[in-house]
Amino acid sequence: MALRFASLGSGSKGNGTLVASGDHCLLVDCGFTIKETERRMARLGLSPSDLSAILVTHEHSDHLSGVAPLARKYGVPVYMTPGTLRARDIGKLPRLHLIEGHQPFSVADIHVTPVAVPHDAREAAQFVFRSRGSSLGLLTDLGTVTPHVEEFFGDCDALLLEANHDPQMLAQGPYPPSLKRRVGGAYGHLSNQQAAGFLQRVGCDQLQHLVVAHISEKNNSVALAREALADAAERVANCIFACQQQGFDWLQIDKRDC
Ligand SMILES: [Zn+2]
Numbered sequence: 001m002a003l004r005f006a007s008l009g010s011g012s013k014g015n016g017t018l019v020a021s022g023d024h025c026l027l028v029d030c031g032f033t034i035k036e037t038e039r040r041m042a043r044l045g046l047s048p049s050d051l052s053a054i055l056v057t058h059e060h061s062d063h064l065s066g067v068a069p070l071a072r073k074y075g076v077p078v079y080m081t082p083g084t085l086r087a088r089d090i091g092k093l094p095r096l097h098l099i100e101g102h103q104p105f106s107v108a109d110i111h112v113t114p115v116a117v118p119h120d121a122r123e124a125a126q127f128v129f130r131s132r133g134s135s136l137g138l139l140t141d142l143g144t145v146t147p148h149v150e151e152f153f154g155d156c157d158a159l160l161l162e163a164n165h166d167p168q169m170l171a172q173g174p175y176p177p178s179l180k181r182r183v184g185g186a187y188g189h190l191s192n193q194q195a196a197g198f199l200q201r202v203g204c205d206q207l208q209h210l211v212v213a214h215i216s217e218k219n220n221s222v223a224l225a226r227e228a229l230a231d232a233a234e235r236v237a238n239c240i241f242a243c244q245q246q247g248f249d250w251l252q253i254d255k256r257d258c
């Protein structure tokens with residue numbers, strides 16, 4: 001079976017994305033309890049015992065809180081950067097693999113390229129996956145789209161992209177000033193307009209799926225994200241908006257014709 005992906009949920013209350021190819025399945029981040037992860041995975045036809053590995057993007061609890069308990073219960077290998085490991089005391093992991101900087105690695109036949117992103121975490125990495133002739137980029141939790149990020153994520157066949165906040169809603173919203181500055185700053189999160197600008201610069205005609213993700217429930221709305229990304233949404237074959245509760249169902253990425 002081709003490269004495919006699905007989400008357990010997306011947003012500041014917990015993230016988890018499944019990436020599968022053939023018989024192998026990876027979980028990228030886990031911000032849910034064991035019970036909740038089992039429930040959400042069952043919704044997608046899987047159990048944590050089906051996982052080949054868990055990959056961690058960074059130490060914020062919406063991405064990390066469920067990783068160690070799940071890895072311990074099911075004996076799943078975990079991949080993360082040394083900085084992410086040092087940032088929190090998560091106890092012993094049964095099978096830990098440290099990701100070396102920008103060094104690509106493989107889990108079964110899924111090739112993974114970690115990409116450093118500007119975010120207020122110790123050593124954050126986002127990931128590009130390649131398998132069976134197609135590619136997928138998962139890109140959330142970054143304050144700025146750097147040329148480095150554009151180089152790696154600009155040519156994917158499918159993309160999950162953060163559109164975290166609407167700047168006006170963030171400014172007028174309930175967060176204290178310091179948190180507003182953090183979220184809207186260069187090491188915070190992408191706004192709807194930054195996400196749209198990135199897609200405009202790299203072009204998105206080749207995208208089979210665009211998933212707009214990590215949408216803030218306090219500082220954004222799907223309607224505002226949809227409006228800001230309308231041009232891109234029109235040009236991609238399939239554009240969906242991931243939500244906190246439901247995530248999204250399996251999306252298959254077909255081999256690119258070249
Ligand atoms: Zn996050």
Ligand SMILES: [Zn+2]
Binds near residue numbers: 058060119121141
């Ligand atoms: Zn974060």
